[in-house]
Amino acid sequence: MDRQQGDKIRKQPDLMPVRETRDPWYPVWTERPSFDLSSGKYLKIWQGPQHPGITGNMALELTLEGDIVVDAKTHVGYLHRGFEKLMERRKYIQCFPIVCRICVPEPDYNEYLFAAAAEELAGIEIPEKARWLRALTLEMIRIASLVMGLGGQGGSFGLGTVGQWAIAHRDYILDLFEELSGHRIYHMYIIPGGVRGDLPDGFEDRTEAVLKKIEKLIYDLEKVLFDNAVIKSRSQGLGVIPASWVEPFGITGTNARGTGIANDVRKDTPYLIYDQLDFNVITGGRSDAYERSLLRKEEILMSIDLIRQIFKRMPKDGPVRVKLPNVLHWRIPPGETYVRAETGRGEMGYYMVSDGSGYPRRVHVRGASYTHAMSLLEHLAVGISIADVGGLAVSLQTCPPEIER
Amino acid sequence: MKLRDIISPFYAWKRAFEKPFTIMRPRTDREGAPAYRGFHINDLGKCVGCGTCEAICQNAAIDMVELPGQETKRGDSGLRPSIDYGRCCWCALCVDVCPTASLGMSNEYNWISDDGEDWVFVPGGDQKPWDMSEKGYRTTDESWLIEPVRASMRFVEPDVRKKNFDEMMLGYTTEAALEEAARCIECGLCIEACPTHMDVPQYIKAIRDGELEEGLRILYDTNPFSESCGRVCTAHCETACPVGAQGRPLAIRWLKRYITDNTLDIRDSILETEDIPATGKKVAIIGAGPAGLTAGFYLAHYGHEVRVFEQQDKPGGMLLSGIPEYRLPDEVLAREIKVIEDAGVEIKTGVRVGKDISARQILDDYDAVFVSVGAQIGTDMPVEGSDLPAVHIGLDFLDRISKGERPDIGKKTIVVGGGNTAMDVARSALRLGSEVEVVYRRSRKEMPANAEEVEEAMEEGVEFNFLTTPEKMTEQGGRLHLTCRRMRLGEPDSSGRRRPEAIEGSEFTIEADTCVMAIGQKVEDEVAREAGIKLDKWGNFEADQERMTTSIDGVFAGGDCETGPDDAVGAIGTGKKAAWSINEYLSGR
Amino acid sequence: MKDTIDKIRSMFDGGDADEKREDLVFVTVPATQVVDCLGYLRDRAGYRHLVMISAVDYIERGVFQLTYLLHSYEKQNDIGIRADIGRDDASMDSIHRLWAAAQVYQRELREMFGIDFPGSPRVDEPMLLEGWEGIPPMRRDFDTKKYSEETFFPREGRKTADPATHMAEKNYASEEQVKRSVKDLVRGRRKRKGNDG
Incomplete structure (x- = not known):
């Protein structure tokens, strides 16, 4: 199958040539080059964990030669909450309120994947309407996350204005979530067995109003962020991911699609109702920070379209939840499974092992940022200016909470 | 570099005259969404203090505390949930799992207090401004985590069963029993309601775990008539069950019956006792009804020599004569009494105290006497x-x-x-x-x-x-x-x-x-008159509620003759208490 | 997928396939065969995306189960390769030469489970547990509750009551005493059986 078949993004910006790479399957240094700090030629500085140019609580240990990064190491460990271990001590239903906390911008994916894994092991089929509602919330939160990501991208290059716009528009979506689920950030809406409630009256109209606002924001962003000489000169050619790195590094999501590879879980192995929606995987080809932003912008528009499709095709009535066995004694038959979904950052998956007791034996959360930030970023950062490191990190959509589950 | 790329960003200036996204001062309060999961509310009148909210809270934010004005009574522990807002994550599982639907959440989310201790409070108990809030998260039929419907029991259709005296309830299948046992929330409010305080949640758990042998052991810890009770008990426990507040209570009686029905062939081997050292004391029991036989069963375990006098030809008392066969077949009662006899209880049937043997003689011959003649008239x-x-x-x-x-x-x-x-x-x-x-x-x-x-x-x-x-x-x-x-x-x-x-x-x-x-x-007072035991104004035997002692030293009374006409399980409760008390008496305590 | 599974069985002594879904199969292979098997899957069978590496602590069997999950974009399905390794001195061959991403997973497994991957870059560098002296925290025998109780402190003044116990104390204290005493008596008199706790 031709993997290069996705829709090309509409705008083809002026581009710099792709950098030559090392051995594609083995781009890792076995022996890191050592830099003699006492020579005075090199400088070691830490960017993060408290640094506005870093996406959340992680740190980059950078070795510089002048302005140029010659070595980079990612350091995490600032917000490890041990969710995977905590889940081993909690009944399945008790895990449900904590999984969403694994990721702040996109909590619903955690809720969905945890529920889906538990349902698959327990052999529970959820009602049709719940599947649509789940897809609806996933697309809504994807927009919220991508909008915030675009704002962050502007901010990381010194364009704080779009950051403010983005955060404000994300809040419109959070208003919708508040109405639908009862909470703004951690929705706890997708519960094993379905979702917690049906749509409130008039929700579709209010969603449509918000979608229009987002569309207007995108229009503004095209002018202010994408047709911007500063942004272009700083982000074009920055952090180019060669297509040959995609598989060795396990790169997924927009980062992979930027290289021209049409990987999208929603299309490849459709979950929920994605096989009933019309959409095409959008790919790039230049694979730099600028193009990844463009892709994200296109994906926001795509998600808006998907939400409209969902509202149009969703069954109007029907149950949204199946009755679980008494959750206090709910046991899941032994087995293991892996379920995945396409988040705004790439493939997220839950590997769940049950030993037949009322507690999960092991839950492993696979976050897209795990490889993006932990190994890919270290390689991409080498050779760029220190001023661009923040922009690079944001362009990979790294999210430390899903690295440290 | 194109000129457009330099001019285009100035488009941002168009927003300079728009209303800012930031919030205006002075700040105006914004109401939470109608189904917002805000601060907790609790309807103290509906809450029965079952503690299910505490059990499901994954943050250990909920404690069950005593609250002035809340009385501990049948079906209500008198405890109420107290929530630590330092730990709560507002997931509302406590609301969804509440069997009485008393817990809810208001859509209020603004609350300022300097005192850290304020943040541990009893919803409904400590007055809060949002207590009367109509809006906020409430559980719905769909989101409720409790199953309100009972697993169905196999029974004989009314048209068929009304023509004969055959047993009409056929017992739970394993599947139905597991389904029903899964509904239990393990609060234990039923234990108080049961006159003999059976460990209901424990034996239901044994069913869930498939450990019926252990289940049978638990039953016989408190009740040697578990099989009969599984059929005809008046089931005070089911009245107390909080699941019954919004649905049908657990079928506790039928679950009990499921254990006994499915351990028939191994019952003897499970309940087999080791050789019990004899104490040399002799106890007479007048009346082989549930109270007398229960007392006998446990007294035999203490090592006392127990003899039961029964005026009828068969033992069983009211369980035999008062309950028709379609509810309690004779052979069920017979095999249950056999277990009691196997424990070392000697039953002498056809002996009427007062006619075949005098009460006085019994008092002389035995170290202690338990009167359980029932209310037979x-x-x-x-x-x-x-x-x-x-x-x-x-x-x-x-x-x-x-x-x-x-x-x-x-x-x-x-x-x-x-x-x-x-x-x-x-x-x-x-x-x-x-x-x-x-x-x-x-x-x-x-x-x-x-x-x-x-x-x-x-x-x-x-x-x-x-x-x-x-x-x-x-x-x-x-x-x-x-x-x-x-x-x-x-x-x-x-x-x-x-x-x-x-x-x-x-x-x-x-x-x-x-x-x-x-x-x-009413109670037949022949024995009382002959032995000189005091009766109360209703004609029942007067006995101490804790030790079951009567006005005569060494004579104890229990069952219907002491409580007045009551159910079998009440009699079993007094019988067990009497056994303990008689042993205390015989041991000189 | 079936051909691939058959190949794994014949070439790498694979065990029974545990088919979870049409597009997800788990196969157990001996630990010594894992690297060869993964190499085969990557280069010959098209499973070029390393989804994740994870470990499950089966403390009762004394083993760690390592799970390597591979995805094929061509076939749109997943194969999970499982291998048991001993819990004592747990060590496994590194696959960082097959997938660059593997080194991070291996680092984490080293830190959280104490499974060594000799040769893997930076494998001994902790991600977060600098100065940790206890057993690796993701192991089954690490008691998070105990650790938390020793490390942190609870809010003072909180106490709770069990409804059943509370009711017994309040409403029928003497009967509860009788019940316990009789229960102990009956239990003590019963014949001990083999499986009696």
């Missing part, structure tokens, strides 16, 4: 014609049937009364081939009989005449004529039930072949 109604031959007393009627008699009662039978005995009589009469009409002076709501029994009787075709009382009975042309009067309900009396008042001029007549009075029973 059925009372009749002081109305004209109650001595007619076609008018029977409920208990005698049931006794005759339990002995195998199938008296000819004609085509139409009137049963007077609204208790469990009345139901047993009515349904037995139905099985003898007669039409049956129950006459009761209050309404259905006030009937002391178990709701299930009334329902089953109705299914079988028993007619009910509520708010009716017989005034006079005459025999005319070989048929019985009952003159009845309609009643209405007045003010509640001391028992809380509304007192019936006669309506003037509402007399009417019912014709029937037979009438059975099932309106009460």
Whole structure:
């Protein structure tokens, strides 16, 4: 199958040539080059964990030669909450309120994947309407996350204005979530067995109003962020991911699609109702920070379209939840499974092992940022200016909470 | 670099004159969404303190605390949830799992307090501004995590069962039992309600875990009549079950029966005792009913020599004679009593104390005596014609049937009364081939009989005449004529039930072949008189509530003869207590 | 997928396939065969995307189960390769030469489970547990509750009551005593059986 078949993004910006790479399957240094700090030629500085140019609580240990990064190491460990271990001590239903906390911008994916894994092991089929509602919330939160990501991208290059716009528009979506689920950030809406409630009256109209606002924001962003000489000169050619790195590094999501590879879980192995929606995987080809932003912008528009499709095709009535066995004694038959979904950052998956007791034996959360930030970023950062490191990190959509589950 | 790329960003200036996204000062409060999961509210009147919210809280944010004004009573632990907002994550699982639907969340989310201790509070108990909030998250039928529907029991259809005395309930299948056992929330409110305080959540857990042997052990820890109770218990536990607040309570009785039914072949080996060292003390028990035999069972475990005197030919007391076979087959009772005999209890049947052996002699021969003669005399109604031959007393009627008699009662039978005995009589009469009409002076709501029994009787075709009382009975042309009067309900009396008042001029007549009075029973005082044991003003044996001691040293009393007419499990409770107390007495404590 | 599974069985002594879904199969292979098997799957069978590496602590069997999950974009399905390794001195061959991303997973497994991957870059560098002296925290025998109780402190003044116990104390204290005493008696008198706790 031709993997290069996705829709090309509409705008083809002026581009710099792709950098030559090392051995594609083995781009890792076995022996890191050592830099003699006492020579005075090199400088070691830490960017993060408290640094506005870093996406959340992680740190980059950078070795510089002048302005140029010659070595980079990612350091995490600032917000490890041990969710995977905590889940081993909690009944399945008790895990449900904590999984969403694994990721702040996109909590619903955690809720969905945890529920889906538990349902698959327990052999529970959820009602049709719940599947649509789940897809609806996933697309809504994807927009919220991508909008915030675009704002962050502007901010990381010194364009704080779009950051403010983005955060404000994300809040419109959070208003919708508040109405639908009862909470703004951690929705706890997708519960094993379905979702917690049906749509409130008039929700579709209010969603449509918000979608229009987002569309207007995108229009503004095209002018202010994408047709911007500063942004272009700083982000074009920055952090180019060669297509040959995609598989060795396990790169997924927009980062992979930027290289021209049409990987999208929603299309490849459709979950929920994605096989009933019309959409095409959008790919790039230049694979730099600028193009990844463009892709994200296109994906926001795509998600808006998907939400409209969902509202149009969703069954109007029907149950949204199946009755679980008494959750206090709910046991899941032994087995293991892996379920995945396409988040705004790439493939997220839950590997769940049950030993037949009322507690999960092991839950492993696979976050897209795990490889993006932990190994890919270290390689991409080498050779760029220190001023661009923040922009690079944001362009990979790294999210430390899903690295440290 | 194109010129457009330099000019285009200035587009941002168009927003310079727009209303800012930031919030204006002074800040205006924004109301949370209608279903917002804000601060907790709790309807203290509905809450029964079952602690399920505490069990499901994954943050350990909920404690069950005592609250002034909340009384510990049947079906209400008197505890109320206190929430630590330093730990709460507002997931609302506590709301969704609340069996009484008392917990909820308001849509309030603003609350400022400098005092850290304020953040641990009892919703509903500590007054908060949002207590009256109508909006906020509440559980719905769909999001409720409790299963309100019982797993169904196999039973014989009413049309078939009303023609014979065969057992009508067929017991749970394993599948149904597991389904039903899964509904338990393990709060333990049922333990208090049970007169013998059976460990209900524990044996239900044993069913869930598939450990029926352990389940049987748990049953016999507190109740040697578990199999009979699994069929005919009045199930106070089910009244107390919080799941019953919004749905049907757990079928605790049927689950108990499931354990005994499925451990029949291994019962002896599970309950087999080691050689119990004999204490050399002798205990006599008068009356082989549930109280006496329970006391005997446990006394035998203590190592005392136990002899039970029973006036009837078979042991079992009211379980045998008072409960018809379609509810409790004789062989069930027989095999249960065999376990008690195997434990070392000697039962002497056909011995009437006072006639075949004197009470005095028993008092002399034995180190301790437990009197459990029951309340065997059925009372009749002081109305004209109650001595007619076609008018029977409920208990005698049931006794005759339990002995195998199938008296000819004609085509139409009137049963007077609204208790469990009345139901047993009515349904037995139905099985003898007669039409049956129950006459009761209050309404259905006030009937002391178990709701299930009334329902089953109705299914079988028993007619009910509520708010009716017989005034006079005459025999005319070989048929019985009952003159009845309609009643209405007045003010509640001391028992809380509304007192019936006669309506003037509402007399009417019912014709029937037979009438059975099932309106009460009382204690036979022969033993008391002979031994000189004090009776109370209702004619029951007077005994200490904790130690079951009577006015005579070494004589204990329990069961219906002490409590007044009550159910089997009440008798079992006093029997167990008496066994312990007698052992204390014999050990000199 | 079936051909691939058959190949794994014949070439790498694979055990029974545990088919979870049409597009997800788990196969157990001996630990010594894992690297060869993964190499085969990557280069010959098209499973070029390393989804994740994870470990499950089966303390009762004394083993760690390592799970390597591979995805094929061509076939749109997943194969999970499982291998048991001993819990004592747990060590496994590194696959960082097959997938660059593997080194991070291996680092984490080293830190959280104490499974060594000799040769893997930076494998001994902790991600977060600098100065940790206890047993690796993701192991089954690490008691998070105990650790938390020793490390942190609870809010003072909180106490809770069990409804059943509370009711016994309040409403029928003496009967509860009788019940316990009788229960102990009956339990003590029963014949001990083999499986009696």
